Amino acid sequence: MSNLLLKNVILDKSSTNILVRNGVFESLSAADSAKADSVLDCTNLAVLPAFYNAHTHSPMTLLRGYADDRELFDWLQNYIWPMEAKFNLEDIIAGTRLACLEMIKTGTVFAADMYWHFPEVARTITEMGLRCCAGPIFLDAFDDSLTDPQFEEAEKFYDSLSGFSDLLIPAIMPHSVYGAKESTLRKVSEMAERLQYPIQIHVAETEKEVKDCLAQTGLTPFQYLDSLGLLTEKTVTVHSVHMTEDDAELVKKRGAKIAHVPVSNMKLSSGAFRAGLFTDYLDSICLGTDGCSSNNNLSMIEEMKFASLLAKHSFECTQIFSSEVVFNFATINGASAYGFNGGKIEKGRPADCILVDTKSPFMTPGYDIVSDVVYSCDSSCIDTVICNGNILMQGGIIPGEAEIIKKANKSARRITEM
Ligand SMILES: [Zn+2]
Missing domain, CATH: 2.30.40.10 (Urease, subunit C, domain 1)
Structure with missing residues (x-):
């Protein structure tokens, strides 16, 4: 080098x-x-310091500007998922390369990416010279036949890590509490305990998700995750919009990290992150853009500004989420959430700037x-x-x-x- x-x-x-x-x-x-x-x-x-994107779905750049301005589940089920089903491997690589181009232009050098074909996505991102956190997705609530193949694919990926760039951080990515069966999440929890990789999961994005989880398990999504052993200091809970004060205390007690995704939450009208509950927990909040189809770009500069303005607007407080605080969300906190020591211009730290x-x-x-x-x-x-x-x-x-x-x-x- x-x-x-x-x-x-x-x-x-x-x-x-x-x-x-x-x-x-x-x-x-x-x-x-x-x-x-x-x-x-x-x-x-x-x-x-360069920016670290704590949550995205890179290949979704191909759906930028497609089916905007719709309610989340209508948007996903009737527009996004049918289009994604048409993606072949070549499309996924083309979309990922476009995402990398956009990230580099906006100063981002790391993406925690959740997507199908994660080995190819990881390889594409690191070949473009960026750091990447990626790993198997577990999403089988709607189709039982997916469970075993997803675990087989995961083990195959973890066995092949020596063939990947050092810029890759392997992770475990159960999609959401509503996206995987309880037995699957329990098995994922055992895998996480064994491997000690970061865990990334969408949690409490919408009010509906919380209501459904309460109805089915008697627990909030955070309590449910905790009951499965999946709320740990290795866990990055994405969105985390709809939470009670007890949920917030549980997150802090377990040392979990939060990937705040303000632009996607505002665009899909999911709600506002309860910034006021976390003023004593700022080091554990990082920032993500989500996929391009709900943002519609991957600019962490915009994400920082929206994070600050949304918190100020929601809590009628000018001091909350200052520029310095959200800058840390986008830099050093993203690195520490995924277990590396970038994010500051200091001797001995990775030269990401x-x-x-x-x-x-x-x-x-x-x-x-x-x-x-x-x-x-x-x-x-x-x-x-x-x-x-x-x-x-x-x-x-x-x-x-x-x-x-x-x-x-x-x-x-x-x-x-x-
Ligand atoms: Zn997402």
């Missing part, structure tokens, strides 16, 4: 040289004469760079994106962009014409 010198880069308002070696920040104050295989002139560019243009009108006059990134800037302010010490975008240019867009359009055409 080569080394890289970021020359004259702005870090905390001062110009410095940053040396990256073997994928980590080796020095934040390297000499001008420091030797490196590549030197980037970073004059007028400020370095910040973005270089932002301080001369952009959106960043001027520049009183507070985190405030500007959260509340003002868009992706046009991001000049360069680096993951694991490798440059994924420089000067706004990503190699192969035109081909990725062409193939995604071809797949979308094939699906819609079927």
